[in-house]
Amino acid sequence: MDTIWHGGQFCGQPHSILVAAAIISLVLWGTINFVFGGNAKFGSVFAVWMFAALPGIFKSLLGAIVLFAGASPESFNLNNFAPTNVGAFLSPTETNAALYKIATAIDVTTIWYLVLFSIGIAIVAGVKRSSGYIAVFGWWRSSFSSEQAGRPLSAKPSSELKQKRRKSQWTRAVRFS
8 A cells, every 4th residue: 555645635554644743743843842932842742743633533434424425426526525614515627726725725624633733732832822823823824825836816727627627518518418
């Protein structure tokens, strides 16, 4: 089984997930200790990350329920499999790419995870909660911005999406002819 980066989501073997968790924890450990003057240990930050990521289980379960409840396999989107954000109700082929990315990024479970991580990291570092929020949400925002670099909100859809649109329009025209 290989590790896969698919549309910004990480799927892989357990050791790959642990490596990603260690990298994220290392970055936030450095941020909370050196920027905000905390005194957290790496193991504590790593444990907070692991516990804070537990709400992701609810998203996975909800995605499984949606799939087994009768959602058509053609309309199932692996990048946005659970309806926990606005992007789940938008068409990825007919919506502006940047707007769709923003709509899928603001997710109930993601915000839940970020709040839990912010509170936890502030407690283990012995700093104000606002420092935890700034560190966690700041890195999340910067990672989101780096994915969006060069794609303003008025960005035109990619050529691949244009081809899908033409194909779906052609299919509809043939079906109704």
